[in-house]
Amino acid sequence: MKPKRPILIGGLLLASTIALVLLLEPEASLAKQIEQKHQPVTIVNAHTERYQPHVTLIGTTSARWQSELKAQSNAELIWLDDRLEPGVLVKKGALLAKLDKTALLAERDQALTAIKQAELQLQKEQHEQTVALKMLRSKSSSSYARKEPQIAAAKATLTQAKSAYLNTQKRLDETLVRAPFDAVILKRAINPGQYVEQAQRLFEIAASDSLDVVVPIGEQQWKVISEAFNKPHILVRDRQNQSWPATIRYVSPKADMTTRQRQVVLAVSKPYETTTRLLPNQQVNVEVSLSPTTNSIKIPASSLTRDGQIWIVNNRNQLTTESVTVLQQGDDELWVQIADTGNQVQASIQGESVHKIVVYPLLSMQQGLDVTPIEENYK
Incomplete structure (x- = not known):
C-alpha cells in the first residue's frame, strides 16, 4: 500500500502545473492583444548632417533685345554685305546694307x-x-x-x-542700314538688288553680348533659392552637357497667373562667342549652388506629404509632424531642412542627431498616436 502515496503526490503536482498554465495563459494573451493595439509603422533613422545642396531647375533661353531692322523708305537695295548670314556677329555701328x-x-x-x-x-x-x-x-x-x-x-x-x-x-x-548694338544675325530677309518698300523687314537681330534664361520657381523652392541669390553660383547646362556661368538679371515683380510661380531671369554673358553656342529658344538645366546647412537630413521621397511635412516617431513612440523645406530632390530621396526643431525629440547615436522618419505616411495618422516603429535599413 505504500507505493500509492508517491503516485498521489505526483498526480497532485501535475494537476497543479496544468492549473497554473491555464491561469497564466489568458494574461499573456491579454498582454499580446494590448501590445498589438499600437499601429505598426515603418521608419528609417535619418541623421542630421552638414550639406550643401545643389538645386537643378528647368529654364528656357531667350534672345536679348531681339528686334527687326526695317526699311524706312521705298528704295532699291544697292549694296549688301555678302558675309551677313544667320549666326554672324556684327559690332555696333557696322554697315549692313545701303539703299538707293x-x-x-x-x-x-x-x-x-x-x-x-x-x-x-x-x-x-x-x-x-x-x-x-x-x-x-x-x-x-x-x-x-x-x-x-x-x-x-x-x-x-x-x-x-x-x-x-x-x-x-x-x-x-x-538708307545706310547699321547695327544698333553688338548683335548676332538671326535672319536676313533681303537679297542684293532687291527693291524694298517702307516698313519691310531687312534683318532680324539680337544682342550678342548676353542671352536671357527664364527660370520659373515654385513656392516651396523659392524660400531656399532666394537666400542663395545674395552670392549666387549658377551654371546653365544644355543637352550637350556644355555649361556657362550665369548671373541674375532680375526677378519678375509678379507671379505667373496660371502656375503661380515666380520667374527669375538670368543672364549668360557672350553666349555666341564660344565654339559650342548657347542658342535661344531651347530648354536648359540651371544648377544653383545653395549655402551649406547644418540641420539637413536625407529621407525617402515617399516620406514627404503633399503638405510639405514629414511624420516623426519620438522617443515615447508617438507620432508628431514637422514642416520641412526641400533642399534637393532626387528620384528616390530628398534632402530637406526641418523648419522648426523646437518640438523635435532627438536621440543620440554615435554623437549624431537622429530622427525616426516614417517612410509611408497615411492620411489616418494623428498627432500623439502611439505606434510600434519597425526600422528599415536606409543609407
Missing part, C-alpha cells in the same frame, strides 16, 4: 524749298504788319487788321516745313 537715296534727295530738296518759301512768306507778313500798324490810328482795330493771325500762320507753316525737312534727312541717313 535718289528719291529721298529730291524729297529733301523739295522740303528745303518749302522752308525758304515759308521764310519768305513770314517776312512778307511781318513787313505788311509794320505798314499796317503805322496806318492804323484806332487802338480798337481788329487783330486781323494788325496782321497777327497772318504772322502766326506763316510761323506755323515755317515750323511744319522744317519738321518735314528733318524727317526727310533722317530717312536719308537711314
Whole structure:
C-alpha cells in the first residue's frame, strides 16, 4: 500500500502545473492583444548632417533685345554685305546694307524749298504788319487788321516745313542700314538688288553680348533659392552637357497667373562667342549652388506629404509632424531642412542627431498616436 502515496503526490503536482498554465495563459494573451493595439509603422533613422545642396531647375533661353531692322523708305537695295548670314556677329555701328537715296534727295530738296518759301512768306507778313500798324490810328482795330493771325500762320507753316525737312534727312541717313548694338544675325530677309518698300523687314537681330534664361520657381523652392541669390553660383547646362556661368538679371515683380510661380531671369554673358553656342529658344538645366546647412537630413521621397511635412516617431513612440523645406530632390530621396526643431525629440547615436522618419505616411495618422516603429535599413 505504500507505493500509492508517491503516485498521489505526483498526480497532485501535475494537476497543479496544468492549473497554473491555464491561469497564466489568458494574461499573456491579454498582454499580446494590448501590445498589438499600437499601429505598426515603418521608419528609417535619418541623421542630421552638414550639406550643401545643389538645386537643378528647368529654364528656357531667350534672345536679348531681339528686334527687326526695317526699311524706312521705298528704295532699291544697292549694296549688301555678302558675309551677313544667320549666326554672324556684327559690332555696333557696322554697315549692313545701303539703299538707293535718289528719291529721298529730291524729297529733301523739295522740303528745303518749302522752308525758304515759308521764310519768305513770314517776312512778307511781318513787313505788311509794320505798314499796317503805322496806318492804323484806332487802338480798337481788329487783330486781323494788325496782321497777327497772318504772322502766326506763316510761323506755323515755317515750323511744319522744317519738321518735314528733318524727317526727310533722317530717312536719308537711314538708307545706310547699321547695327544698333553688338548683335548676332538671326535672319536676313533681303537679297542684293532687291527693291524694298517702307516698313519691310531687312534683318532680324539680337544682342550678342548676353542671352536671357527664364527660370520659373515654385513656392516651396523659392524660400531656399532666394537666400542663395545674395552670392549666387549658377551654371546653365544644355543637352550637350556644355555649361556657362550665369548671373541674375532680375526677378519678375509678379507671379505667373496660371502656375503661380515666380520667374527669375538670368543672364549668360557672350553666349555666341564660344565654339559650342548657347542658342535661344531651347530648354536648359540651371544648377544653383545653395549655402551649406547644418540641420539637413536625407529621407525617402515617399516620406514627404503633399503638405510639405514629414511624420516623426519620438522617443515615447508617438507620432508628431514637422514642416520641412526641400533642399534637393532626387528620384528616390530628398534632402530637406526641418523648419522648426523646437518640438523635435532627438536621440543620440554615435554623437549624431537622429530622427525616426516614417517612410509611408497615411492620411489616418494623428498627432500623439502611439505606434510600434519597425526600422528599415536606409543609407
